[in-house]
Amino acid sequence: MFAMKGGREASGAVSGFRVRGMTDGDPARIVDFRAVVKWPADPGAFDLLRGMRDVRWAVAESPEGVICGMVGAVPFVGGVGILCHLAVRREYRNIGLGASLTAWAVAYLRSRGTKLVRLYTTPEAENVYRSVGFEPGEFRTVYRLEKPGERASPKFGGHRVETLCFGDLPEMHGLDRWSYGADRGGLILSILRLHPGRGLVARDSSGRMKGYLVRSHSSGEIRIGPFMASDEKVAETLLSRAIEGGDAPIRIVVPGEDGPAHELIRDFGFAGKRDRLRMEMGEIPEPGGLEEYATTAYLAT
Numbered sequence: 001m002f003a004m005k006g007g008r009e010a011s012g013a014v015s016g017f018r019v020r021g022m023t024d025g026d027p028a029r030i031v032d033f034r035a036v037v038k039w040p041a042d043p044g045a046f047d048l049l050r051g052m053r054d055v056r057w058a059v060a061e062s063p064e065g066v067i068c069g070m071v072g073a074v075p076f077v078g079g080v081g082i083l084c085h086l087a088v089r090r091e092y093r094n095i096g097l098g099a100s101l102t103a104w105a106v107a108y109l110r111s112r113g114t115k116l117v118r119l120y121t122t123p124e125a126e127n128v129y130r131s132v133g134f135e136p137g138e139f140r141t142v143y144r145l146e147k148p149g150e151r152a153s154p155k156f157g158g159h160r161v162e163t164l165c166f167g168d169l170p171e172m173h174g175l176d177r178w179s180y181g182a183d184r185g186g187l188i189l190s191i192l193r194l195h196p197g198r199g200l201v202a203r204d205s206s207g208r209m210k211g212y213l214v215r216s217h218s219s220g221e222i223r224i225g226p227f228m229a230s231d232e233k234v235a236e237t238l239l240s241r242a243i244e245g246g247d248a249p250i251r252i253v254v255p256g257e258d259g260p261a262h263e264l265i266r267d268f269g270f271a272g273k274r275d276r277l278r279m280e281m282g283e284i285p286e287p288g289g290l291e292e293y294a295t296t297a298y299l300a301t
């Protein structure tokens, strides 16, 4: 299932250093670690994941007991796992800790039944991931709309858009799992709990769910994602409802650089910037269901 190049072990690859699962005493030291490492990912994502079941963190510890690196691993039921928050303190780089932490996360995800490990890499980490066996995919695009303004919701075919409520969640989870290829319901719930905004669902005239998006507030901006829809009309209706009436900037992260989702979002006046490169290892799922218009806002799933 996985081809791990280089024969690295999941722990203890660098002489004298230990790569081990995070323990209860570590979080206070992680605060210090986060202060000295230029944090490569959204700190909001770290807090979001801390409370989730099955998410695991590993740290690299020096022979003197300094926490000098860390990584996160997020397995979703259904076979997709996310590797995130890899970072090594500057003075401990280039001795193999980044690759050892990556190998630890991959081994943990495999042990939870992950068939595909996915991540979005910074340019400096790309070779580290390649050395462990990850293959490059496409870049993602970060879109931002500074001044949302109004845009009338298009009217069509008896669809309706409503605020996401508790009763919608089981149906949304089922549809999301089918459309994404794995169950990220726990992550979506965590976003709704920690960064309340307004989720939206679109239904057709028979009441069937045709799309949804999660809208959340964080650091003075509104983030949209995940955002899934059966077609462009549904997506357009959802997006126009999601941006109406707000004056905070809006951020959406979309996989790839071109295609219907990008055209739609640019058409709303969003400005896009090429961001990180997707890298994957393992069997890529072939989901059905809805089309993806944006990734999860805090963890690029």
Ligand SMILES: CC(C)(COP(=O)(O)OP(=O)(O)OC[C@H]1O[C@@H](n2cnc3c(N)ncnc32)[C@H](O)[C@@H]1OP(=O)(O)O)[C@@H](O)C(=O)NCCC(=O)NCCS
Pocket (backbone or CB within 6 Å): 038, 039, 040, 085, 086, 087, 088, 089, 092, 093, 094, 095, 096, 097, 098, 099, 100, 120, 121, 122, 124, 125, 127, 128
């Ligand atoms: C990316 C990052 C985690 C890499 O950590 P690291 O511990 O330096 O990684 P490694 O030591 O395993 O590999 C780094 C390089 O050192 C080389 N190296 C590893 N062991 C070595 C050794 N014993 N002797 C010489 N070179 C060695 C590797 O081949 C690699 O070289 P390459 O990048 O040219 O391929 C680190 O640079 C970092 O924290 N960056 C900022 C945060 C970030 O970008 N995180 C990634 C988020 S996706």
